[in-house]
Amino acid sequence: MAATGATRPAHLGWLAALPPAAVFVGLIASIGSTSAGQVVTFGFNWVPSLDVSLTFRIDGLSVLFGLMVSGIGAAVALYANAYMAGHPRLPRFFLYLTLFTASMLGVVLSDNILALFVFWELTSVSSFMLIGFDSDKAEARRNARQSLLVTAGGGLALLAGLILLGQVAGSYSIAEINTAGDIVRADPLYVPILVLVFLGAFTKSAQVPLHFWLPNAMAAPTPVSAFLHSATLVKAGVFLLARLHPALGGTDVWLWTLLPVGAVTAVWASMMALCQRDLKLMLAYTTVMALGALTLFLAVETQIGIAAAMTFVLVHALYKASLFMIVGGIDHATGTRNLMALGGLRRALPVSAGAAALAAFAMAGFPPFLGFLGKELKYEGALAIAEAPFAMTAAALAANAMMVAVALTVAIRPFWGPPTEAAERAHGNHWAIVAPPAVLASLGLILGLAPGLVGSILVGPAVEAVLQGTTAPELKLWHGVTVPLLLSVVTVALGSILFWRMRQIRGMLDALVRLLPTTGDRAYDTVMGWLNDVALWQTRLLQGDRLRRDFLVIFAAATAAVATVVALVPELSFASLSTIPEGPAIGAVVLILVGVAATVGVEGRLTGLAALGTVGVGVALVFLMHGAPDVAITQLLVETLVIVIAAAVLLRLPRTPEVPVRSTPARWRDALIALLAGGTITGITLMVVDGPLDLSVTEAFEAASVPEAFGRNIVNVILVDFRALDTLGEIAVVVIAGLACLALLRGTGLIQRRRRRAAEGPRP
Amino acid sequence: MEAWLALAAGGLTAGAVYLLLARSLVHFVFGIVLLSNAANLVLFAAGRTTWGLPALIPDGMSEPDGPIANALPQALILTAIVIGFGLLCFVLVLVDRVRRRWETADIDQIHEKALSGKDLEP
Structure with missing residues (x-):
């Protein structure tokens, strides 16, 4: 394995980077038309009968998200190629990664909401595969299952919501749904649709209290965390809210759900980020914070708010993906991500130290980084939320200040100060581990230097796609001395104080977490425990270890189900029954019933077999008298064979008296069930023949x-x-039964031979 | 006549269920035979009955001469009889294996022996 592991990945990663890179180039080429406000759609009918078409829509919003997915996807593929080099299951890793990239592109480019849902679920599945990639670790398996249950559960709600939405709007095309916004919002189903869509978006985009799966998803290899669980997958929920904004947004329910959920998520996640020791977990919580902020800004109708969200999506994807990759590089070089064990790495990893500084400046929102623009817009947007400007500005200020503290921590703590023991041991990293995050972090600076361009070709068209037609505000680095600028200064000051006092603050936050009655993660465990208990209880109740009891349950349940149907029919008319008294046929029926009674009643096996034969003959007579001679002949032949074979097998069994009969109460109970079952069959047959x-x-x-x-x-x-x-199927069944018989008979012989051999003792 | 067939199917089912719930493997096998007969009769009754007159087309004609028996359920029952036979043969072989391994025809005893791990011999 080692030999192949050293050669194969070098090609695989490049191969995996090619498709997203091609998509990236294609989307860049389409920027010309989308920035002019045009929408390009192409595709074909997938399931016409269900109104599902695989139509793709390239507009400002999908270009912004598509560029992030494909660009970061290509960078991550190259990074993973070096990071995972030598891993025995590397091909599988790239398979899942490529599956994810393709599905995520499907989500952001689909024009049909049902197709979007299919891609949405595919991202959940590929995320599950990637979180659980180190499947020999129990924690990875558990966390993968958790993320799947949470996001796929939300996905089910989303499916229901999207189907309702399609019904109400009269189309499953996003373009048509978004023009039918007034109809949708006036419909009585609007609130149920909104709740279901929110459930899908909140689980996917990790909003409090459904956020707990995202920090746990850090069990995935770091390239996955950088790509799925910071830059792309988790933004799917936010993307959906933006996509359906024209159809669903602009109401009080929309506003007053997204505002508090987003604000609480942002502030809570920033606090959690501060008290983490693991660099990766710290970044994971800042991702939750970013998702909260995005949700908050999508609540509003104002251009500035949406522009803040769209700019922040881009800013965040760039700096967060690069920070994750840098942390992965640190882990790779030193073998630890523990903040307490890291320091002085700047000598071993100089480029990473520089890239971390660039990314952290963007994260903290220093000018002239793109992050500064994003933060200014956030404050402007928060101030423009007419309904609650102070509360929202305060939430943004608190979250941003904590972000500054986290950014300083990530950029300074591992790289500066005296080298720790881990830093002494550190080795340099392969260029492919160092370069992708450096490129992404530099982009944050370069794009920040060209705000007008970013505004006109990326953010502006996206805002226009969300708000349908309104022109976006121009992005500028310098607005003069304004309230947002003052707030920025306050943010940096507050963040620096938090960074300086990190130790005390972390202690306070730890104490706060201990005070909580429960967390989402613990609640998840409790619910899963209940689910297991209920499953165990009902399995024990219905499927015990006794065949006869299982049969009792099955017959009782089946009888009750059929009897309900019979009881629901008002009355039988017997109008269409042929009432001709057919003496000989009635005689045959009597023969059957007598045979049944004898089979049940007699003790001996031979007598029982004879009674069984009587039943068979009776049935054959019924067929013969009613124009079915072929059936009657077959029945007679088969019945004869059955009796002969059954006699051959059953007569060799130990004699009946050795088998204790059922206790008397059990016999009465069984007889009751049997009579009820028989009566129900008679009833349902009468019902059938009474109908047309x-x-x-x-x-x-x-x-x-x-x-x-x-x-x-x-x-x-x-x-x-x-x-x-x-008939061919029937013959196949008989052949399979024959083969199974043969195998069973042969198998017995084998066991006997083995037994004999064992009895003879070991061979000389 | 269908009412009588319904009665016969009910009787067969009742007997079959009672026997399937018994402790003896012999009765269990009897129950399976009765149950498949019951199913065939239900099918037959559902297709309605005609007295005499098999589903044949006389020589020289291309369509049946007057009302005849419903051919479709007959074809289905023929298939069902053969498959029922295959199933029964398989059950009988299983019963024979049970006898060879545990030397008993008591279902409860087989369970106890199986659960106590006595079947785990080489």
Whole structure:
């Protein structure tokens, strides 16, 4: 494995980077049309009967997200190539990664909400595969399952919501749904749709209290965390809210759900980020914070608010992906991500130290980084929330200040100060581990230097796509001395104080967490525990270790189900029954019933077999008298064989008296169930024959029998011609049963031979 | 006549259920035979009955002469009889293996022996 592990990945990663890179170039090429406000759609009908088409829509919003997915996807593929080099399951890793990239592109480019949902679920599945990639670790398996249950659970709600939305809007095309916004918002189903869509978006985008799966998703390899769980997958919920903003947004329910959820998520996650020791977990919580901020800004209708969200999406994706990759590089070089054990790495990892500083400046929002623009817009947007400007500005200020502290921590603590023991041991990293984060972090600076360009080709068209037609505000680095600028200064000051006093603050936050009655993660464990208990309890109740008890449950349940149907029919008319008294046939029925009674009643096995034979003959007589001679002959032949074979096997069993009979109460109970079951079968049969009879199939067979199949015996023609495939299946069943019999008989012989051999003792 | 067939199917089912709930493997096998007969009769009744007159087309004609028996359920029952036979043979082989391994026809005893791990011999 080692030999292949050293050669194969070098090509695989490049190969995996090619498709996203191609998409990236394609989307760049389409910027010309989207920035002019045009929408490009292409695709084909996928499931026309369900109104599902695989139509893709390239507008400002999907270009912004698509560029992030494909660009970071290509960078991560290269990074993973070096980071995971030598991993025995590398091909599988790239398979999942490519599957994810493709599905995520499907989510952001789909024009049909049902197709979007399919891609949405595919991202959940590939995320599950990637979180649990180190499947030999129990924690990875558990966290993968948790993320799947949470996001796929939300996905189910989303499916219901999207179907309702499609029904109300009269179309599953996003373009048409978004033009039918007024109809949707006026519909009585609007609130249920909103709740279901929110459930999907909040689980995917990790909003408090459904956020707990995201920090746990850090069990995934770091390239995955950088790509899925910071830059792309978790933004799917936010993307959906932006996508459906024209159809669903602009109401009080929308506003007053997203505002508090987003604000609480942002502030809570920033606090949690501050008290982490693991660099990766710290970054994970800042991702939750970013998602909260994005949700908050999507609540509003104002251009500035949406512009803040769209700019921040871009800023965050760039700095967070690069920070994750840098942390992965630190882990790779030193073998630890523990903040307490790291320091003085700048000598071993000089480029990473520089890239970390660039990314952290963007994160903290220093000018002239793109992050500064994002933060200014956030404050402007928060101040423009007419409903609660102070509360929202305060929430943004608190969250941003804590972000500054985290940014300083991530950029300074591992790289500066005296080298720790881990830093002494550190080795340099492969260029492919160092370069991608450096490029992404530099982009944060370069794009910040060209705010007008970013505004006109990326953010502006996205805002126009969300708000449908309104022009976006121009992005500028310098607005003069304004309230947002003052707030920025306050943020940096506050953040620096937090960084300086980190130790005390961390202690306070730890104490606060201990005070909490429960956390989402613990609540998840509790609920899963209940679920297991209920499953165990009902399995023990319904499927015990006794065959007879299981049968009792099955018969009782089946009888109750069929009896309910019989009881629901008002009354039987018997109008269509043929009432001709057919003496001999009635005689045959009596023969059957007597045979049944004898089979049940007699003690001996031979007598029982004889009684069984009587039943078989009775049934054959019924067939014979009612125009079914073929059936009657088969029945007689088979019945004879059954009796002979059954006699051969059953008579060799230990004698009946050795088998204790059931206790008397058990017999009465079984007899009751049996009579109820029999009565129900009689009832349902009467019900069936009382209803109308559709003879069209039979008549078609009768008419076609001679001209098409050249046969005069219609039953035979049906078997060997019209329904020949059924007969083939029947023959297959008999052959399989025969083979199984053979295997069982052979197997027994084998065991006996082995036993004999064991009895003879070991061979010399 | 269908009412009588319904009665016969009910009787067969009742007997089958009672026997399937018994402790003896012999009765269990009897129950399976009765149950498949019950199913066939229900199918037959559902297609309605005609007295005499099999589903044949006389020589020289291309369509049946007057009303005949419904051919479709007959074809289905033929299939069901054969499959029921295959199933029963398989059950009988299983019963034979049970006898060879545990030397008993008591279902409860087989359970106890199986659960106590006595079947884990080589």
